[in-house]
Amino acid sequence: MSQGLKRIHHVEFVVGNAKQASYFYRQGFGFDQVGYRGPETGFPDQVSYLLEQNNIWLILTTPLRHDDPLNTWLMLHGDGVRDIAFEVENLDEVYSKAVSNGARSFREPTVDSDKRGSIRTAAIHTYGETLHTFIQRDGYEGMLPGFEPAEIKGRGTGLQFIDHVVGNVADRQMDKWVDWYDRTLGLSKFVSYDDNDISTEYTALRSTVVASADRAIKFPINEPAAGKKKSQIQEYIDSNLTAGVQHLAFNTSNILDTIKALRANGVDFLPVPEGYYDNVWERVGVVEEDKGRVKDLRILVDRDDSGYLLQLFTRPLQDRPTFFIEIIQRSGSDSFGKGNFKALFETIEQEQTLRGNL
Ligand code: FE2
Numbered sequence: 001m002s003q004g005l006k007r008i009h010h011v012e013f014v015v016g017n018a019k020q021a022s023y024f025y026r027q028g029f030g031f032d033q034v035g036y037r038g039p040e041t042g043f044p045d046q047v048s049y050l051l052e053q054n055n056i057w058l059i060l061t062t063p064l065r066h067d068d069p070l071n072t073w074l075m076l077h078g079d080g081v082r083d084i085a086f087e088v089e090n091l092d093e094v095y096s097k098a099v100s101n102g103a104r105s106f107r108e109p110t111v112d113s114d115k116r117g118s119i120r121t122a123a124i125h126t127y128g129e130t131l132h133t134f135i136q137r138d139g140y141e142g143m144l145p146g147f148e149p150a151e152i153k154g155r156g157t158g159l160q161f162i163d164h165v166v167g168n169v170a171d172r173q174m175d176k177w178v179d180w181y182d183r184t185l186g187l188s189k190f191v192s193y194d195d196n197d198i199s200t201e202y203t204a205l206r207s208t209v210v211a212s213a214d215r216a217i218k219f220p221i222n223e224p225a226a227g228k229k230k231s232q233i234q235e236y237i238d239s240n241l242t243a244g245v246q247h248l249a250f251n252t253s254n255i256l257d258t259i260k261a262l263r264a265n266g267v268d269f270l271p272v273p274e275g276y277y278d279n280v281w282e283r284v285g286v287v288e289e290d291k292g293r294v295k296d297l298r299i300l301v302d303r304d305d306s307g308y309l310l311q312l313f314t315r316p317l318q319d320r321p322t323f324f325i326e327i328i329q330r331s332g333s334d335s336f337g338k339g340n341f342k343a344l345f346e347t348i349e350q351e352q353t354l355r356g357n358l
Contacts, residue, residue, distance in 0.1 A: 004089040005087075005187075005212060006052050007217070008086060008217060009135050010144075011248060012048075012059040012082055014061055014079075018047050022153045024317075025058060029057065030155050030262075030265070031052060031053045033051055033150060033154070034151055035148045037148070038064075039064070040148075041146055042114075048060065053156055053159045054156075055160060055161040056160070056250060061343050076241050077241060077244060079317075081248070083130070084130070084132055084245070085134070087136075089285045090136065091121070095134055101184045103124040103125070106123040107121070108123055116140065117140045117198070118140065119135060120138065123135055125176055128242040128244040130243070158261070159252055163218065163326075164248075166220045166247045167245055168233045168244060172223065173223055173243070174207075178210055182210065187219060188213075190209040190211035191209045193207045193208075194206050198338075198343045203358075205224055206223050207223075209336065233246075235352055235358075244322065246322070248325065248326070249328045255311075258327055269298070269315065270313045270314070270315055271298070276343050284339075297355040300340045301340075306334055309329065309333040310328070311329070311340065313325070315351070
């Protein structure tokens, strides 16, 4: 059992300019802005926008005071994910189990209230300077205390829910964090990829996925592996100065329409290497989607024993080569696109070379 973690409640980003970041996620990815919290709603020190698309909630937060610790966070890491928050059944049980099994507390159980009622939250540290907040909603009817409706409609792109959240940790730290998730949150090892699975001639990484029993929560954890040249995971760690969230994968049930819409909105995806489609259908076999459209939209495809998946990755979404987004559609497959790793990493290596980081 996953010890009472119900689902990912939201993911919070710390950004330098939340107003502009909200515009980016609305115009690029089609999120609706639904809520606002800031000085006007009784929170004088920070501004947050709540974005929604189907079952995805993102919060974008900017500190307003020069001495806010979040400004130090931004100086060190740049825009990125600070908190992967879970909705839980029983806050006290989840929090005390995590802390008694070695999680470092960030905030003890607290009541957050506004005129709509109250919720209870607590938070722990995970890898790098990332947090997990636990939220027990207790029937609270608003979004989160302090947020007021501030709706700006986006043009939805079919993003349905957060499929997985990937963390990058330093060399030889992956097993430690896999064990940590098992002990503290009951997320157990689901699948592992070693550097033979994920390598090119030049670079490599290792990855282990921890997941809840129902697999609704899936967290791959990557670490760099030795290669002739610098692993993309090491490039991330060097740019972020510590471990952190590498990407969020958004699930769609119609990736052809989703990628078409995202491309029309100007979302910048990693290019797929020339020649990728020369042999992909031999590897993947029959798919329901129109193969011509898959190729025209430059979408990646992979198959495992249980089915297939289609996926595509954006370039980093900020100037540091850190956080990016994946779009994924699953047709039976529960895996992560192992067959695409090599093609994809050769593309990433070309971009690392242009940045002088290979
Ligand atoms: Fe992924």
